[in-house]
Amino acid sequence: MGQRRSPLGVADLERVAARGWRALEEEPLGDWLLRAGGGFTGRANSVLVAGDPGLPLADAVDAVGRWYAERGIAPCAQLPGVQARAADAAFAAAGWARDEDVHVLTAPLTAPPAPDVPVDLSPVPDDAWLAGYRHRGRPLPPTAREVLVNAERVAFASVRLAPAPAPLAAVGRGVLVDGWLGVSAVTVAEEHRRQGLATAVMAALQRWAGEHDAHSVYLQVTTSNAPARTLYRRAGFIEHHRYHYRRLPG
Known part of the structure:
Protein backbone atom coordinates (compact mmCIF):
# COMPACT_ATOMS: atom_id res chain seq x y z
CA MET A 1 0.00 0.00 0.00
CA VAL A 102 -24.16 14.29 -2.56
CA HIS A 103 -21.73 13.23 0.18
CA VAL A 104 -18.07 12.82 -0.82
CA LEU A 105 -16.55 10.23 1.51
CA THR A 106 -12.87 9.41 1.93
CA ALA A 107 -10.73 6.87 3.77
CA PRO A 108 -7.09 5.78 3.84
CA LEU A 109 -6.52 2.86 1.51
CA THR A 110 -6.19 -0.30 3.59
CA ALA A 111 -5.18 -3.87 2.77
CA PRO A 112 -8.50 -5.74 2.95
CA PRO A 113 -8.57 -9.53 2.94
CA ALA A 114 -9.33 -11.27 -0.32
CA PRO A 115 -13.06 -11.19 -1.12
CA ASP A 116 -15.15 -14.21 -0.11
CA VAL A 117 -16.46 -14.47 -3.69
CA PRO A 118 -14.46 -14.29 -6.93
CA VAL A 119 -14.25 -10.77 -8.34
CA ASP A 120 -12.95 -10.39 -11.88
CA LEU A 121 -11.18 -7.17 -12.88
CA SER A 122 -10.88 -5.90 -16.44
CA PRO A 123 -9.54 -2.67 -18.00
CA VAL A 124 -12.67 -2.40 -20.15
CA PRO A 125 -16.34 -3.14 -19.46
CA ASP A 126 -17.89 -5.98 -21.45
CA ASP A 127 -21.55 -6.18 -22.39
CA ALA A 128 -22.39 -8.10 -19.21
CA TRP A 129 -20.81 -5.37 -17.05
CA LEU A 130 -22.68 -2.64 -18.92
CA ALA A 131 -25.93 -4.53 -18.45
CA GLY A 132 -25.21 -4.91 -14.73
CA TYR A 133 -24.57 -1.22 -14.10
CA ARG A 134 -27.95 0.46 -13.68
CA HIS A 135 -27.28 4.19 -13.52
CA ARG A 136 -30.18 5.62 -11.52
CA GLY A 137 -32.03 2.39 -12.22
CA ARG A 138 -32.00 2.84 -15.99
CA PRO A 139 -30.16 1.17 -18.90
CA LEU A 140 -27.06 2.98 -20.14
CA PRO A 141 -27.08 5.30 -23.17
CA PRO A 142 -24.74 4.68 -26.14
CA THR A 143 -22.14 7.22 -24.91
CA ALA A 144 -21.73 5.47 -21.55
CA ARG A 145 -18.89 3.18 -22.61
CA GLU A 146 -16.83 6.13 -23.92
CA VAL A 147 -17.20 8.03 -20.64
CA LEU A 148 -16.51 4.98 -18.49
CA VAL A 149 -13.19 4.11 -20.16
CA ASN A 150 -12.01 7.73 -20.51
CA ALA A 151 -9.35 7.51 -17.80
CA GLU A 152 -5.64 6.72 -17.57
CA ARG A 153 -5.94 3.70 -15.24
CA VAL A 154 -9.31 2.10 -14.66
CA ALA A 155 -10.63 -1.30 -13.55
CA PHE A 156 -14.09 -2.80 -13.95
CA ALA A 157 -15.07 -5.31 -11.27
CA SER A 158 -17.55 -8.11 -11.94
CA VAL A 159 -19.07 -10.77 -9.68
CA ARG A 160 -20.59 -13.76 -11.45
CA LEU A 161 -22.49 -16.29 -9.34
CA ALA A 162 -24.10 -18.22 -12.21
CA PRO A 163 -22.71 -19.20 -15.62
CA ALA A 164 -23.36 -16.95 -18.60
CA PRO A 165 -25.74 -15.96 -20.04
CA ALA A 166 -27.05 -15.33 -16.52
CA PRO A 167 -26.53 -11.66 -15.58
CA LEU A 168 -23.75 -10.56 -13.26
CA ALA A 169 -24.56 -10.39 -9.56
CA ALA A 170 -22.56 -7.21 -8.93
CA VAL A 171 -20.32 -4.69 -10.70
CA GLY A 172 -18.18 -1.69 -9.80
CA ARG A 173 -15.64 0.71 -11.30
CA GLY A 174 -12.31 1.87 -9.87
CA VAL A 175 -10.05 4.60 -11.23
CA LEU A 176 -6.62 5.81 -10.08
CA VAL A 177 -5.58 9.47 -10.17
CA ASP A 178 -2.56 10.80 -8.25
CA GLY A 179 -2.68 8.01 -5.68
CA TRP A 180 -6.42 8.32 -5.12
CA LEU A 181 -8.76 5.42 -5.86
CA GLY A 182 -12.19 6.58 -6.97
CA VAL A 183 -14.93 3.97 -6.59
CA SER A 184 -18.17 4.35 -8.49
CA ALA A 185 -20.89 2.41 -10.33
CA VAL A 186 -21.18 -0.16 -7.52
CA THR A 187 -24.37 -2.02 -8.41
CA VAL A 188 -25.71 -5.23 -6.88
CA ALA A 189 -28.56 -7.09 -8.56
CA GLU A 190 -31.68 -6.89 -6.41
CA GLU A 191 -31.90 -10.64 -5.87
CA HIS A 192 -28.30 -10.72 -4.56
CA ARG A 193 -28.38 -7.81 -2.12
CA ARG A 194 -27.37 -8.11 1.55
CA GLN A 195 -24.91 -10.88 0.72
CA GLY A 196 -21.72 -8.82 1.03
CA LEU A 197 -21.17 -8.42 -2.70
CA ALA A 198 -20.70 -4.64 -2.57
CA THR A 199 -18.07 -5.19 0.14
CA ALA A 200 -16.37 -7.80 -2.06
CA VAL A 201 -16.25 -5.39 -5.00
CA MET A 202 -14.80 -2.66 -2.79
CA ALA A 203 -12.15 -5.04 -1.40
CA ALA A 204 -11.08 -6.19 -4.87
CA LEU A 205 -10.74 -2.61 -6.12
CA GLN A 206 -8.77 -1.55 -3.04
CA ARG A 207 -6.38 -4.49 -3.43
CA TRP A 208 -5.90 -3.55 -7.11
CA ALA A 209 -5.25 0.09 -6.21
CA GLY A 210 -2.79 -0.90 -3.49
CA GLU A 211 -0.75 -2.77 -6.08
CA HIS A 212 -0.36 0.58 -7.87
CA ASP A 213 0.73 2.53 -4.76
CA ALA A 214 -2.59 4.24 -4.08
CA HIS A 215 -2.88 5.83 -0.63
CA SER A 216 -6.52 6.97 -0.32
CA VAL A 217 -9.98 6.21 -1.62
CA TYR A 218 -13.00 8.43 -2.30
CA LEU A 219 -16.55 7.84 -3.42
CA GLN A 220 -19.82 9.72 -3.70
CA VAL A 221 -23.24 8.80 -2.31
CA THR A 222 -26.51 10.75 -2.29
CA THR A 223 -28.20 11.79 0.92
CA SER A 224 -31.24 9.65 0.07
CA ASN A 225 -29.15 6.46 -0.26
CA ALA A 226 -29.16 5.63 3.45
CA PRO A 227 -28.16 1.93 3.08
CA ALA A 228 -25.02 2.82 1.11
CA ARG A 229 -24.08 5.58 3.55
CA THR A 230 -24.39 3.10 6.42
CA LEU A 231 -22.26 0.53 4.57
CA TYR A 232 -19.48 3.01 3.88
CA ARG A 233 -19.54 4.45 7.40
CA ARG A 234 -19.04 0.96 8.81
CA ALA A 235 -16.15 0.53 6.38
CA GLY A 236 -14.38 3.55 7.89
CA PHE A 237 -15.28 6.30 5.44
CA ILE A 238 -15.80 9.84 6.72
CA GLU A 239 -17.40 12.81 5.02
CA HIS A 240 -14.94 15.11 3.26
CA HIS A 241 -17.51 17.55 1.83
CA ARG A 242 -20.79 17.71 0.00
CA TYR A 243 -21.86 19.04 -3.35
CA HIS A 244 -25.10 19.46 -5.23
CA TYR A 245 -26.18 20.12 -8.77
CA ARG A 246 -28.25 22.99 -10.06
CA ARG A 247 -30.10 22.56 -13.33
CA LEU A 248 -31.78 25.07 -15.60
CA PRO A 249 -35.43 23.97 -15.92
CA GLY A 250 -36.69 23.37 -19.42
Missing part, protein backbone atom coordinates in the same frame (compact mmCIF):
# COMPACT_ATOMS: atom_id res chain seq x y z
CA GLY A 2 1.10 3.56 -0.66
CA GLN A 3 1.96 5.93 2.15
CA ARG A 4 -0.76 8.03 3.69
CA ARG A 5 -0.76 11.59 2.35
CA SER A 6 -2.05 14.88 3.69
CA PRO A 7 -5.72 15.45 2.82
CA LEU A 8 -6.70 17.47 -0.22
CA GLY A 9 -8.94 20.51 -0.08
CA VAL A 10 -12.41 20.46 -1.60
CA ALA A 11 -11.45 21.98 -4.96
CA ASP A 12 -8.38 19.77 -5.37
CA LEU A 13 -10.28 16.57 -4.56
CA GLU A 14 -13.04 17.53 -6.97
CA ARG A 15 -10.45 18.06 -9.70
CA VAL A 16 -9.05 14.60 -8.97
CA ALA A 17 -12.57 13.21 -9.24
CA ALA A 18 -13.11 15.10 -12.51
CA ARG A 19 -10.04 13.38 -13.97
CA GLY A 20 -11.38 10.05 -12.76
CA TRP A 21 -14.75 10.54 -14.46
CA ARG A 22 -13.83 12.59 -17.50
CA ALA A 23 -16.25 14.07 -19.97
CA LEU A 24 -15.84 13.62 -23.72
CA GLU A 25 -15.46 17.39 -24.17
CA GLU A 26 -13.97 19.79 -21.65
CA GLU A 27 -13.31 23.53 -21.74
CA PRO A 28 -12.15 25.92 -19.01
CA LEU A 29 -14.13 28.96 -17.96
CA GLY A 30 -11.50 30.65 -15.84
CA ASP A 31 -10.96 28.14 -13.02
CA TRP A 32 -14.32 26.46 -13.72
CA LEU A 33 -14.45 23.38 -15.95
CA LEU A 34 -17.19 22.94 -18.55
CA ARG A 35 -17.86 19.26 -19.32
CA ALA A 36 -20.05 17.47 -21.84
CA GLY A 37 -20.48 13.72 -22.20
CA GLY A 38 -23.55 13.14 -24.33
CA GLY A 39 -25.88 13.54 -21.36
CA PHE A 40 -24.56 10.49 -19.42
CA THR A 41 -24.22 11.37 -15.71
CA GLY A 42 -24.31 14.73 -14.02
CA ARG A 43 -20.56 14.77 -13.40
CA ALA A 44 -19.69 14.41 -17.10
CA ASN A 45 -22.33 16.97 -18.14
CA SER A 46 -21.96 19.82 -15.67
CA VAL A 47 -19.65 22.72 -15.05
CA LEU A 48 -17.38 22.12 -12.07
CA VAL A 49 -17.67 25.33 -10.07
CA ALA A 50 -14.35 25.64 -8.24
CA GLY A 51 -12.36 28.84 -8.14
CA ASP A 52 -12.82 32.06 -10.12
CA PRO A 53 -14.59 31.94 -13.52
CA GLY A 54 -12.88 35.17 -14.61
CA LEU A 55 -16.26 36.85 -15.08
CA PRO A 56 -18.87 38.42 -12.83
CA LEU A 57 -20.90 35.52 -11.46
CA ALA A 58 -24.12 36.49 -13.24
CA ASP A 59 -22.23 36.61 -16.56
CA ALA A 60 -20.55 33.28 -15.82
CA VAL A 61 -23.96 31.68 -15.18
CA ASP A 62 -25.20 32.97 -18.54
CA ALA A 63 -22.06 31.69 -20.29
CA VAL A 64 -22.56 28.23 -18.79
CA GLY A 65 -26.17 28.13 -19.96
CA ARG A 66 -25.19 29.09 -23.51
CA TRP A 67 -22.36 26.52 -23.65
CA TYR A 68 -24.68 23.63 -22.82
CA ALA A 69 -27.53 24.92 -24.98
CA GLU A 70 -25.17 24.97 -27.97
CA ARG A 71 -24.52 21.26 -27.40
CA GLY A 72 -28.13 20.28 -26.87
CA ILE A 73 -27.49 19.31 -23.24
CA ALA A 74 -29.56 20.49 -20.29
CA PRO A 75 -27.45 23.13 -18.49
CA CYS A 76 -26.12 21.83 -15.16
CA ALA A 77 -23.65 23.05 -12.53
CA GLN A 78 -21.83 21.08 -9.84
CA LEU A 79 -21.32 23.20 -6.72
CA PRO A 80 -19.00 21.66 -4.09
CA GLY A 81 -18.48 22.79 -0.52
CA VAL A 82 -19.00 26.10 1.21
CA GLN A 83 -16.58 27.77 -1.20
CA ALA A 84 -19.27 27.61 -3.90
CA ARG A 85 -21.95 29.46 -1.90
CA ALA A 86 -21.64 32.74 -3.78
CA ALA A 87 -21.82 30.98 -7.14
CA ASP A 88 -24.70 28.85 -5.86
CA ALA A 89 -26.63 32.01 -5.04
CA ALA A 90 -26.00 33.34 -8.55
CA PHE A 91 -27.32 30.15 -10.16
CA ALA A 92 -30.33 30.21 -7.81
CA ALA A 93 -31.05 33.83 -8.73
CA ALA A 94 -31.08 32.82 -12.39
CA GLY A 95 -33.74 30.17 -11.67
CA TRP A 96 -31.57 27.04 -11.65
CA ALA A 97 -33.21 24.31 -9.54
CA ARG A 98 -31.28 22.55 -6.76
CA ASP A 99 -30.80 18.77 -6.50
CA GLU A 100 -30.21 16.85 -3.28
CA ASP A 101 -26.82 16.80 -1.57
Whole structure:
Protein backbone atom coordinates (compact mmCIF):
# COMPACT_ATOMS: atom_id res chain seq x y z
CA MET A 1 0.00 0.00 0.00
CA GLY A 2 1.10 3.56 -0.66
CA GLN A 3 1.96 5.93 2.15
CA ARG A 4 -0.76 8.03 3.69
CA ARG A 5 -0.76 11.59 2.35
CA SER A 6 -2.05 14.88 3.69
CA PRO A 7 -5.72 15.45 2.82
CA LEU A 8 -6.70 17.47 -0.22
CA GLY A 9 -8.94 20.51 -0.08
CA VAL A 10 -12.41 20.46 -1.60
CA ALA A 11 -11.45 21.98 -4.96
CA ASP A 12 -8.38 19.77 -5.37
CA LEU A 13 -10.28 16.57 -4.56
CA GLU A 14 -13.04 17.53 -6.97
CA ARG A 15 -10.45 18.06 -9.70
CA VAL A 16 -9.05 14.60 -8.97
CA ALA A 17 -12.57 13.21 -9.24
CA ALA A 18 -13.11 15.10 -12.51
CA ARG A 19 -10.04 13.38 -13.97
CA GLY A 20 -11.38 10.05 -12.76
CA TRP A 21 -14.75 10.54 -14.46
CA ARG A 22 -13.83 12.59 -17.50
CA ALA A 23 -16.25 14.07 -19.97
CA LEU A 24 -15.84 13.62 -23.72
CA GLU A 25 -15.46 17.39 -24.17
CA GLU A 26 -13.97 19.79 -21.65
CA GLU A 27 -13.31 23.53 -21.74
CA PRO A 28 -12.15 25.92 -19.01
CA LEU A 29 -14.13 28.96 -17.96
CA GLY A 30 -11.50 30.65 -15.84
CA ASP A 31 -10.96 28.14 -13.02
CA TRP A 32 -14.32 26.46 -13.72
CA LEU A 33 -14.45 23.38 -15.95
CA LEU A 34 -17.19 22.94 -18.55
CA ARG A 35 -17.86 19.26 -19.32
CA ALA A 36 -20.05 17.47 -21.84
CA GLY A 37 -20.48 13.72 -22.20
CA GLY A 38 -23.55 13.14 -24.33
CA GLY A 39 -25.88 13.54 -21.36
CA PHE A 40 -24.56 10.49 -19.42
CA THR A 41 -24.22 11.37 -15.71
CA GLY A 42 -24.31 14.73 -14.02
CA ARG A 43 -20.56 14.77 -13.40
CA ALA A 44 -19.69 14.41 -17.10
CA ASN A 45 -22.33 16.97 -18.14
CA SER A 46 -21.96 19.82 -15.67
CA VAL A 47 -19.65 22.72 -15.05
CA LEU A 48 -17.38 22.12 -12.07
CA VAL A 49 -17.67 25.33 -10.07
CA ALA A 50 -14.35 25.64 -8.24
CA GLY A 51 -12.36 28.84 -8.14
CA ASP A 52 -12.82 32.06 -10.12
CA PRO A 53 -14.59 31.94 -13.52
CA GLY A 54 -12.88 35.17 -14.61
CA LEU A 55 -16.26 36.85 -15.08
CA PRO A 56 -18.87 38.42 -12.83
CA LEU A 57 -20.90 35.52 -11.46
CA ALA A 58 -24.12 36.49 -13.24
CA ASP A 59 -22.23 36.61 -16.56
CA ALA A 60 -20.55 33.28 -15.82
CA VAL A 61 -23.96 31.68 -15.18
CA ASP A 62 -25.20 32.97 -18.54
CA ALA A 63 -22.06 31.69 -20.29
CA VAL A 64 -22.56 28.23 -18.79
CA GLY A 65 -26.17 28.13 -19.96
CA ARG A 66 -25.19 29.09 -23.51
CA TRP A 67 -22.36 26.52 -23.65
CA TYR A 68 -24.68 23.63 -22.82
CA ALA A 69 -27.53 24.92 -24.98
CA GLU A 70 -25.17 24.97 -27.97
CA ARG A 71 -24.52 21.26 -27.40
CA GLY A 72 -28.13 20.28 -26.87
CA ILE A 73 -27.49 19.31 -23.24
CA ALA A 74 -29.56 20.49 -20.29
CA PRO A 75 -27.45 23.13 -18.49
CA CYS A 76 -26.12 21.83 -15.16
CA ALA A 77 -23.65 23.05 -12.53
CA GLN A 78 -21.83 21.08 -9.84
CA LEU A 79 -21.32 23.20 -6.72
CA PRO A 80 -19.00 21.66 -4.09
CA GLY A 81 -18.48 22.79 -0.52
CA VAL A 82 -19.00 26.10 1.21
CA GLN A 83 -16.58 27.77 -1.20
CA ALA A 84 -19.27 27.61 -3.90
CA ARG A 85 -21.95 29.46 -1.90
CA ALA A 86 -21.64 32.74 -3.78
CA ALA A 87 -21.82 30.98 -7.14
CA ASP A 88 -24.70 28.85 -5.86
CA ALA A 89 -26.63 32.01 -5.04
CA ALA A 90 -26.00 33.34 -8.55
CA PHE A 91 -27.32 30.15 -10.16
CA ALA A 92 -30.33 30.21 -7.81
CA ALA A 93 -31.05 33.83 -8.73
CA ALA A 94 -31.08 32.82 -12.39
CA GLY A 95 -33.74 30.17 -11.67
CA TRP A 96 -31.57 27.04 -11.65
CA ALA A 97 -33.21 24.31 -9.54
CA ARG A 98 -31.28 22.55 -6.76
CA ASP A 99 -30.80 18.77 -6.50
CA GLU A 100 -30.21 16.85 -3.28
CA ASP A 101 -26.82 16.80 -1.57
CA VAL A 102 -24.16 14.29 -2.56
CA HIS A 103 -21.73 13.23 0.18
CA VAL A 104 -18.07 12.82 -0.82
CA LEU A 105 -16.55 10.23 1.51
CA THR A 106 -12.87 9.41 1.93
CA ALA A 107 -10.73 6.87 3.77
CA PRO A 108 -7.09 5.78 3.84
CA LEU A 109 -6.52 2.86 1.51
CA THR A 110 -6.19 -0.30 3.59
CA ALA A 111 -5.18 -3.87 2.77
CA PRO A 112 -8.50 -5.74 2.95
CA PRO A 113 -8.57 -9.53 2.94
CA ALA A 114 -9.33 -11.27 -0.32
CA PRO A 115 -13.06 -11.19 -1.12
CA ASP A 116 -15.15 -14.21 -0.11
CA VAL A 117 -16.46 -14.47 -3.69
CA PRO A 118 -14.46 -14.29 -6.93
CA VAL A 119 -14.25 -10.77 -8.34
CA ASP A 120 -12.95 -10.39 -11.88
CA LEU A 121 -11.18 -7.17 -12.88
CA SER A 122 -10.88 -5.90 -16.44
CA PRO A 123 -9.54 -2.67 -18.00
CA VAL A 124 -12.67 -2.40 -20.15
CA PRO A 125 -16.34 -3.14 -19.46
CA ASP A 126 -17.89 -5.98 -21.45
CA ASP A 127 -21.55 -6.18 -22.39
CA ALA A 128 -22.39 -8.10 -19.21
CA TRP A 129 -20.81 -5.37 -17.05
CA LEU A 130 -22.68 -2.64 -18.92
CA ALA A 131 -25.93 -4.53 -18.45
CA GLY A 132 -25.21 -4.91 -14.73
CA TYR A 133 -24.57 -1.22 -14.10
CA ARG A 134 -27.95 0.46 -13.68
CA HIS A 135 -27.28 4.19 -13.52
CA ARG A 136 -30.18 5.62 -11.52
CA GLY A 137 -32.03 2.39 -12.22
CA ARG A 138 -32.00 2.84 -15.99
CA PRO A 139 -30.16 1.17 -18.90
CA LEU A 140 -27.06 2.98 -20.14
CA PRO A 141 -27.08 5.30 -23.17
CA PRO A 142 -24.74 4.68 -26.14
CA THR A 143 -22.14 7.22 -24.91
CA ALA A 144 -21.73 5.47 -21.55
CA ARG A 145 -18.89 3.18 -22.61
CA GLU A 146 -16.83 6.13 -23.92
CA VAL A 147 -17.20 8.03 -20.64
CA LEU A 148 -16.51 4.98 -18.49
CA VAL A 149 -13.19 4.11 -20.16
CA ASN A 150 -12.01 7.73 -20.51
CA ALA A 151 -9.35 7.51 -17.80
CA GLU A 152 -5.64 6.72 -17.57
CA ARG A 153 -5.94 3.70 -15.24
CA VAL A 154 -9.31 2.10 -14.66
CA ALA A 155 -10.63 -1.30 -13.55
CA PHE A 156 -14.09 -2.80 -13.95
CA ALA A 157 -15.07 -5.31 -11.27
CA SER A 158 -17.55 -8.11 -11.94
CA VAL A 159 -19.07 -10.77 -9.68
CA ARG A 160 -20.59 -13.76 -11.45
CA LEU A 161 -22.49 -16.29 -9.34
CA ALA A 162 -24.10 -18.22 -12.21
CA PRO A 163 -22.71 -19.20 -15.62
CA ALA A 164 -23.36 -16.95 -18.60
CA PRO A 165 -25.74 -15.96 -20.04
CA ALA A 166 -27.05 -15.33 -16.52
CA PRO A 167 -26.53 -11.66 -15.58
CA LEU A 168 -23.75 -10.56 -13.26
CA ALA A 169 -24.56 -10.39 -9.56
CA ALA A 170 -22.56 -7.21 -8.93
CA VAL A 171 -20.32 -4.69 -10.70
CA GLY A 172 -18.18 -1.69 -9.80
CA ARG A 173 -15.64 0.71 -11.30
CA GLY A 174 -12.31 1.87 -9.87
CA VAL A 175 -10.05 4.60 -11.23
CA LEU A 176 -6.62 5.81 -10.08
CA VAL A 177 -5.58 9.47 -10.17
CA ASP A 178 -2.56 10.80 -8.25
CA GLY A 179 -2.68 8.01 -5.68
CA TRP A 180 -6.42 8.32 -5.12
CA LEU A 181 -8.76 5.42 -5.86
CA GLY A 182 -12.19 6.58 -6.97
CA VAL A 183 -14.93 3.97 -6.59
CA SER A 184 -18.17 4.35 -8.49
CA ALA A 185 -20.89 2.41 -10.33
CA VAL A 186 -21.18 -0.16 -7.52
CA THR A 187 -24.37 -2.02 -8.41
CA VAL A 188 -25.71 -5.23 -6.88
CA ALA A 189 -28.56 -7.09 -8.56
CA GLU A 190 -31.68 -6.89 -6.41
CA GLU A 191 -31.90 -10.64 -5.87
CA HIS A 192 -28.30 -10.72 -4.56
CA ARG A 193 -28.38 -7.81 -2.12
CA ARG A 194 -27.37 -8.11 1.55
CA GLN A 195 -24.91 -10.88 0.72
CA GLY A 196 -21.72 -8.82 1.03
CA LEU A 197 -21.17 -8.42 -2.70
CA ALA A 198 -20.70 -4.64 -2.57
CA THR A 199 -18.07 -5.19 0.14
CA ALA A 200 -16.37 -7.80 -2.06
CA VAL A 201 -16.25 -5.39 -5.00
CA MET A 202 -14.80 -2.66 -2.79
CA ALA A 203 -12.15 -5.04 -1.40
CA ALA A 204 -11.08 -6.19 -4.87
CA LEU A 205 -10.74 -2.61 -6.12
CA GLN A 206 -8.77 -1.55 -3.04
CA ARG A 207 -6.38 -4.49 -3.43
CA TRP A 208 -5.90 -3.55 -7.11
CA ALA A 209 -5.25 0.09 -6.21
CA GLY A 210 -2.79 -0.90 -3.49
CA GLU A 211 -0.75 -2.77 -6.08
CA HIS A 212 -0.36 0.58 -7.87
CA ASP A 213 0.73 2.53 -4.76
CA ALA A 214 -2.59 4.24 -4.08
CA HIS A 215 -2.88 5.83 -0.63
CA SER A 216 -6.52 6.97 -0.32
CA VAL A 217 -9.98 6.21 -1.62
CA TYR A 218 -13.00 8.43 -2.30
CA LEU A 219 -16.55 7.84 -3.42
CA GLN A 220 -19.82 9.72 -3.70
CA VAL A 221 -23.24 8.80 -2.31
CA THR A 222 -26.51 10.75 -2.29
CA THR A 223 -28.20 11.79 0.92
CA SER A 224 -31.24 9.65 0.07
CA ASN A 225 -29.15 6.46 -0.26
CA ALA A 226 -29.16 5.63 3.45
CA PRO A 227 -28.16 1.93 3.08
CA ALA A 228 -25.02 2.82 1.11
CA ARG A 229 -24.08 5.58 3.55
CA THR A 230 -24.39 3.10 6.42
CA LEU A 231 -22.26 0.53 4.57
CA TYR A 232 -19.48 3.01 3.88
CA ARG A 233 -19.54 4.45 7.40
CA ARG A 234 -19.04 0.96 8.81
CA ALA A 235 -16.15 0.53 6.38
CA GLY A 236 -14.38 3.55 7.89
CA PHE A 237 -15.28 6.30 5.44
CA ILE A 238 -15.80 9.84 6.72
CA GLU A 239 -17.40 12.81 5.02
CA HIS A 240 -14.94 15.11 3.26
CA HIS A 241 -17.51 17.55 1.83
CA ARG A 242 -20.79 17.71 0.00
CA TYR A 243 -21.86 19.04 -3.35
CA HIS A 244 -25.10 19.46 -5.23
CA TYR A 245 -26.18 20.12 -8.77
CA ARG A 246 -28.25 22.99 -10.06
CA ARG A 247 -30.10 22.56 -13.33
CA LEU A 248 -31.78 25.07 -15.60
CA PRO A 249 -35.43 23.97 -15.92
CA GLY A 250 -36.69 23.37 -19.42
